[in-house]
Amino acid sequence: MWIFAVNEQAGGGRGRAVWRKVEADVKRRGIPYLALLTSCPEQASSRIREELALHPAGGINGIKGVIVVGGDGTLHGLLPVLANSGVPLGIIPAGSGNDTARALGLSKQPIQALERALSSAARPVDLLLFTGCLPSTTAPGPNAAEPRPILTALAIGFDAAVADAVNRSSYKKLCNLLRVGSLAYIIGVFQTLLTYRPQKLQLTVDGKEHAFERGWLSAVCNTSSYGGGLRICPEASSTDGLLDVCVVHSCTPLQLLRLFPTLLSGSHIRLPYVTLLRGRSVTVAADGPARTRVFGDGETLGAVPLTAQSAPGKLLLLY
Numbered sequence: 001m002w003i004f005a006v007n008e009q010a011g012g013g014r015g016r017a018v019w020r021k022v023e024a025d026v027k028r029r030g031i032p033y034l035a036l037l038t039s040c041p042e043q044a045s046s047r048i049r050e051e052l053a054l055h056p057a058g059g060i061n062g063i064k065g066v067i068v069v070g071g072d073g074t075l076h077g078l079l080p081v082l083a084n085s086g087v088p089l090g091i092i093p094a095g096s097g098n099d100t101a102r103a104l105g106l107s108k109q110p111i112q113a114l115e116r117a118l119s120s121a122a123r124p125v126d127l128l129l130f131t132g133c134l135p136s137t138t139a140p141g142p143n144a145a146e147p148r149p150i151l152t153a154l155a156i157g158f159d160a161a162v163a164d165a166v167n168r169s170s171y172k173k174l175c176n177l178l179r180v181g182s183l184a185y186i187i188g189v190f191q192t193l194l195t196y197r198p199q200k201l202q203l204t205v206d207g208k209e210h211a212f213e214r215g216w217l218s219a220v221c222n223t224s225s226y227g228g229g230l231r232i233c234p235e236a237s238s239t240d241g242l243l244d245v246c247v248v249h250s251c252t253p254l255q256l257l258r259l260f261p262t263l264l265s266g267s268h269i270r271l272p273y274v275t276l277l278r279g280r281s282v283t284v285a286a287d288g289p290a291r292t293r294v295f296g297d298g299e300t301l302g303a304v305p306l307t308a309q310s311a312p313g314k315l316l317l318l319y
């Protein structure tokens with residue numbers, strides 16, 4: 001039996017439409033399935049746990065895999081239950097950004113993505129394990145009890161502040177309604193530039209220290225893109241056991257603005273105020289008046305200081 005974990009709200013309601021198409025195809029083909037239409041990640045995780053206990057993978061009528069209909073946030077919510085479980089995860093992209101699906105070269109077309117999930121062998125991919133300040137605290141030290149698994153990337157500093165401003169804004173809903181979701185992010189970039197100040201960033205990669213006096217942002221990546229196709233670490237791979245890091249520093253606000261379009265092609269890596277690093281273990285600390293926010297898989301995680309560790313091969317993916 002296959003489990004479909006469906007987030008109908010993903011992609012501003014696209015999840016519902018995608019699931020309708022997929023379910024019709026699954027029924028037509030007589031594939032045994034269970035659909036979990038959930039309202040939050042906790043509900044999805046606890047339902048999947050229950051089903052895995054009832055129908056262990058590998059047994060007769062066992063769960064063959066969990067196929068997610070949703071975006072990066074929906075996938076992110078299921079990582080704690082599926083990492084290390086031996087149960088493979090398939091993806092039918094239905095979110096706004098879909099950076100995981102993009103990194104794996106999956107089709108945006110629901111039936112093609114379904115076919116790929118059903119017919120592919122399970123392959124191990126790396127996860128990034130994040131430990132850092134929780135959202136509810138401003139305490140300076142890492143205090144999250146459990147490392148949190150991330151599939152795509154951590155956004156730290158300016159880009160996380162933009163995501164935060166957009167999520168809190170009244171214009172996000174309006175832009176989504178008018179189907180110009182990316183306009184909300186352009187407004188968010190300008191809004192954040194008015195108040196955001198670069199900070200001293202200290203990164204340690206596999207024990208080697210790197211200091212940046214005027215750090216705008218840093219991204220720690222397991223896959224190459226975030227934010228719906230911004231190729232922040234174009235060489236990152238989720239199968240190399242390594243994390244790729246991009247730091248943007250020592251530039252003017254205007255240079256920062258001009259960098260954003262170059263993220264689409266990944267050509268920003270040639271700019272003198274962009275530094276790339278790579279390693280198995282990364283710590284990031286910041287020294288500035290404001291909290292340096294962290295987003296992971298497009299979801300708010302908290303603030304620095306943080307530790308990111310590569311966890312090779314911890315998730316089985318169908319792609």
Ligand SMILES: Nc1ncnc2c1ncn2[C@@H]1O[C@H](COP(=O)(O)OP(=O)(O)OP(=O)(O)O)[C@@H](O)[C@H]1O
Pocket residue numbers: 005006007008009010011012038039040041044070071072073074075077094095096097098099228297298299
């Ligand atoms: N299993 C779930 N069921 C319902 N809601 C969920 C579930 N998992 C996460 N969510 C919530 O739904 C929100 C939107 O989901 P998701 O992030 O997948 O879509 P998106 O933001 O449109 O796409 P993307 O992350 O690819 O840009 C998440 O931010 C999260 O709060």
